[in-house]
Amino acid sequence: MDADSKRENYVKSIFKAFQIIEELNKFGELSIGELSQALSMDKGTVHRLVNTIKEAGYIVQNPFSRKYANSIKLFTIGNRIIERTSIKEIARPYIEAVAEETKETINLCMHSGINIVYIDKMESNSAIKVGIEVGTALPMYCTGMGKAILAFLPQEELFKIIENTSFKKRTAKTVSSKEELLQQLELVRQNGYAEDGEEYVDGLISFAAPIFDYRNHPVAAISISMPKLRYKEEEQRQYYVNLVKNTAETLSNELGHKR
16 A cells, blocks of 8 residues: 555544553543643644543543543443453364364354344355354344344343344344343243344354353353254254253353353
8 A cells, every 4th residue: 555545544533542542551540731742733733523422421530630531331342342342262172173073164152232243154065055254242131142132132132232223124023022032031941041043044053052251141152043944853953952052151151251
């Protein structure tokens, strides 16, 4: 990329905002004047940027000293990235083992707002594949992994997600109401696993179980997915259910979960 192209794709104010965040990270609390001097920026510019970052929730102001500091929001984001990385690294050998045993697609996701985000997977080697790309975000209400997490969230968090869910019909079998979803989630709690019986994609079957962290919080889920035409319910159902539940329980233990 040449110099002109770089300039076209460069937003100075955003770069300066990150400079402020980095400076506060170094020194803890700083005033507008101290930030202006340290970064060689005009006080007016610093003031506007700080107010904008503060409005977004990434900076807080000490009511006594009137100085500014980075907020806990940045820590939360950083911690989430670390958490994702550690879960993925811990889970990978288990994903490979289950994929080898079942010859089906194994998925790992994390909770993100009203969605789940795929953070790892191992695709089946069969000609017919059902996996979804890593990084894809899917709704929670109509996916096995989404429901596996939803069922064990604190009630306040669960209802907040439900209130922001549109219940769009993806297939003829997609859950279509809050009441129907809550009934399904009660079964998930009782059984310890969730199913996606062609709710998100026609012809796709999956079994999922939640992964808990040391706080007893469902931070992730793992699933076994397969095309309906390869699934033999009477022979395979309990086998898949036990396998996904046992794997999720092992991963939860690795993350420090205690029943």
